Amino acid sequence: MSVSASWYLTLAAVLFTIGAIGLLIRRNVLVMFMCVELMLNAANLTFVTFARRLNDIAGQTAVFFVLVVAAAEVVVGLGIIVSIYRRRPGATADDVHGMKG
Amino acid sequence: MTCVLAATIPDAITFVIAAAICVLGALGVVLARNPVHSALMLVMTLFGVAVLFVEEDAQFLAAVQVIVYAGAIVVLFLFVIMLLGVDQKEAIQRDPLPAQRPVAICVGILGLVEVLLLARGRWPSGARSVSGAIGSPGDNVGLIGRSIFTTYLLAFEVTSALLVVAVVGAVVLARRPRRALGQNGAPTGEPGDSEPGDSEPGDSEPGGGGPVDSEPGDSEPGGGGPVDDLADLEVTGP
Numbered sequence: 001m002s003v004s005a006s007w008y009l010t011l012a013a014v015l016f017t018i019g020a021i022g023l024l025i026r027r028n029v030l031v032m033f034m035c036v037e038l039m040l041n042a043a044n045l046t047f048v049t050f051a052r053r054l055n056d057i058a059g060q061t062a063v064f065f066v067l068v069v070a071a072a073e074v075v076v077g078l079g080i081i082v083s084i085y086r087r088r089p090g091a092t093a094d095d096v097h098g099m100k101g
Numbered sequence: 102m103t104c105v106l107a108a109t110i111p112d113a114i115t116f117v118i119a120a121a122i123c124v125l126g127a128l129g130v131v132l133a134r135n136p137v138h139s140a141l142m143l144v145m146t147l148f149g150v151a152v153l154f155v156e157e158d159a160q161f162l163a164a165v166q167v168i169v170y171a172g173a174i175v176v177l178f179l180f181v182i183m184l185l186g187v188d189q190k191e192a193i194q195r196d197p198l199p200a201q202r203p204v205a206i207c208v209g210i211l212g213l214v215e216v217l218l219l220a221r222g223r224w225p226s227g228a229r230s231v232s233g234a235i236g237s238p239g240d241n242v243g244l245i246g247r248s249i250f251t252t253y254l255l256a257f258e259v260t261s262a263l264l265v266v267a268v269v270g271a272v273v274l275a276r277r278p279r280r281a282l283g284q285n286g287a288p289t290g291e292p293g294d295s296e297p298g299d300s301e302p303g304d305s306e307p308g309g310g311g312p313v314d315s316e317p318g319d320s321e322p323g324g325g326g327p328v329d330d331l332a333d334l335e336v337t338g339p
Contacts, residue, residue, distance in 0.1 A: 002108050002109075002112045002116075002156060002157070003108040003112055003113060003116040003156070004108070007116065007120075008116075008153065008157070010217065011120045011123065011124070011153075013213055013216040013217060014124060014127075014213065015123060015124070015127050015146070016213075016216075017209045017210070017212060017213040017216075018124070018127040018128060018130075018131055018209075019127065019130075019131075020208075020209050020212065021131065021205055021206055021208075021209035022127075022130060022131030024201065024205030024208070024209070025131070025201065025202045025205045025206070026131065028136055030136050030139075030178065030181065030182060031130070031131075031133075031136055031139045033178070034130050034139050034140065034143050034178065035130065035131065037143060037170070037174065038127050038130060038143070038146065041146065041147065041150050041170075044150065044162075044166075045150055045153060045154075048153075048154055048157050048159045048162065049157060051157075051159070051235060052157045052158060052159075052235060055234045055235050055236055056233075056234060056235065057233045057234065057235055057244045057245060057248045058233075058248060058252070058253075060159050060161070060162055060235075060241075060244075060245055060248075061245060061248045061249055061252075061253055063159070063162050064162065064165070064245065064249065065253075065256060065260060067162075067165060067166070067169055067170070068260050068263070068264065069260075069263065070170075070174065071169060071173065071174060071264075071267075072263050072264055072266075072267035073267075074174050074177055074178075075177070075267045075268070075270075075271045076267050076270045076271055076274070078177060078178070078181050078271075079270065079271040079274030079275050080274055081181060081185075082181060082184075082185065082274070082275060083274050083275070085185045089185075089186075094198075
């Protein structure tokens with residue numbers, strides 16, 4: 001008998017919280033992006049946990065799509081980061097305030 | 102341990118070790134000062150999550166997790182870190198929002214407590230989906246493949262369109278603007294003609310953007326250090 005779903009969900013919640021806190025307190029744009037990946041992984045863990053608990057393959061299919069969207073997101077996000085760093089080397093998230101309303 | 106986790110000994114041990122790896126890696130991502138260390142800690146977390154995927158009978162996703170995330174996405178992160186030379190330590194002394202850090206931690210803990218409280222209820226609700234059961238005959242890859250290419254075929258096609266859009270967007274973002282090249286005239290940013298740190302606006306940080314100069318073949322503004330192109334940068338100093 002494997003570990004019950006509650007523990008997996010608890011772990012996913014902890015991972016998501018760490019990612020969210022990191023996204024809020026870090027200034028480096030790349031590290032903030034990695035924290036987003038952490039949060040996506042926590043969501044994936046939840047999907048897989050519920051797929052096993054409900055005995056339904058659709059949860060794993062959702063994780064597959066999340067992976068694809070994460071890959072596309074990383075490509076576009078890193079492109080944006082590269083273009084930001086080209087204009088202002090050493091910029092942090094606070095330096096990029098030109099788009100605030 | 103087994104009575105707490107309600108599992109057999111090997112499952113419990115696997116879960117505890119993988120969960121510890123995940124949490125340690127996640128903390129390392131957040132707490133490491135160097136972005137390269139953050140990326141390597143992210144790899145650790147991803148491997149831990151892959152182990153948990155195997156524990157939960159998602160073997161295909163575990164393989165994809167390692168190949169796509171650890172093999173492609175993190176390598177892409179490392180490429181950008183090395184290419185841009187942003188692997189200097191973060192200057193934590195100058196924090197424009199001093200109250201943000203404790204407030205962020207409080208908000209995060211609050212969210213965690215809320216989620217854990219909600220997790221005590223009865224989660225499954227609504228109707229079952231029709232895409233198949235995990236325990237049905239066939240291996241994991243076959244089940245996911247049948248689900249993707251029958252029930253979720255439209256989503257799969259939209260995904261392919263999304264990938265094309267992402268590739269085109271990345272190319273457009275990474276392309277050098279023609280106007281900036283014309284202003285410079287000849288490419289002034291040859292890799293060897295400037296010392297690291299000359300006329301860099303980010304001098305408030307140690308080595309701020311210095312390694313950018315050694316990017317091979319960069320001729321965009323900001324790479325070689327023509328001052329007129331950097332005049333509008335206005336990086337906020339201390």
